[in-house]
Amino acid sequence: MEQEAFDSEINIIKQVAVNNGYEGTMVDTLVKVTRRKLDRAGVSKMQTKEPKKFRRMAYTGGTSEALMNDVKKAGINPAPYTIGKLGRALTNHKLTPRHDAMSSGVYRLQCSSPGCNGEYISRTSRAAAERWKEHEDTKRRIDNVSATIQQITMDLEEIDRLMADDMLAPQRPLLGRKRGELKKVLEKKRRTLSSYQHQSAFAKQLVQEEHEFRSAEGARLIHREERFFRLVGLEALEIFLSEENPQVTTLNDKSERVSPLYKRFLEWKNKNDFSESAVT
Structure with missing residues (x-):
């Protein structure tokens, strides 16, 4: 040291x-x-070490691995990172008020991209901040897996191009095996992506639109509630109000939308004593 x-x-x-x-x-x-x-014991008091040299390098597969090996021979340690069209999920440096962040209830998430009016309504029986972080983490995982799928797809296209070259005819069996291996990896990554997309419909929408989300700016607990059936009712009410609001775009998927019959009931309740101020 x-x-x-x-x-x-x-x-x-x-x-x-x-x-x-x-x-x-x-x-x-x-x-x-x-x-x-x-x-x-004959141990030196302090070891003076020459600081290691690092170089940030994009990881795109086999080609980048060969390049990194050459860089290591030159005495430089590569620091690989994956390439994605979307940015990494941004760290939340702002603190949400504890009584909201640590409470269960119904929350609203708003897209952080400029000019976007998209919002997502959901509920949680845990601390709201935990669920907000899960949305951010899921978006980051979707970004990473999507970038990997894109790279594998490009590799498969390159293999197909090489296999079509008559000059490389002797290498076709090897290329064919490599292609089969990549196809298996691609199918596995697609299943993983599908799993992540089901974990957060909000994150799925953000990735599709290439938008961002920062919980410090776009997350808000709109009803503090612990009782399950009241949670469900409040969530349905807020989704209904979001869908009826022409100034916003509701990002909840179809499975989370409110049925027409329940909408009529919520409309009646909203006109009476079920307003946000009455239940918060």
Whole structure:
């Protein structure tokens, strides 16, 4: 460990010791005793290491792996990343008020892309912040799997082009086996993508439209509620109100939409005492 990193670790340990009722000098004493033991054992006090060199490189399959091996020979460590048309899910640096973020109930998610009026209504019996994070995580997984599917598709097209080349006729059996392996991987990735899409209809819509979502800006708990049947009713009411609002686009899929009969009931309830202010 370098001296600067070592001193930083010691300061952290001192702070932990003080927080637990110990004297900070106790840590200094233990460090000195440990160093004396290491000196007697013939271990050097501190190792000075040359910082490693890293180079950010796009990972696109076999070609990039060969390139990364060449970079390693030059003494540079590659830092691979996958290519996707959509950005990574953005980290939430803002804190949502605890009484909302840690409560169960019905929530509204709004698209964070400029000019988009899309919104999604759902319910959760857990802390709302946990469910919001799951939507963000699911979007990131869909992005990554979609990028992988796109790359495999491009690889299959390249293999097909090579197999059509008469000059590469002796290599066709090898290319055929490689093509079969990629087809299996592609089918597996497609099943994984389908699974992720079922986990969050909101994330699925965002990916299809190439839009973004940041829970710090677009997530809001509109009803705090723990009772299940009241949760279901409030969710149906808010989906109904969202569909009736001409200023927004409801992103809930068809399986989450409200039936016509229930809509009539909700319309009547909305005109009476089932407003948002009455149940929040």
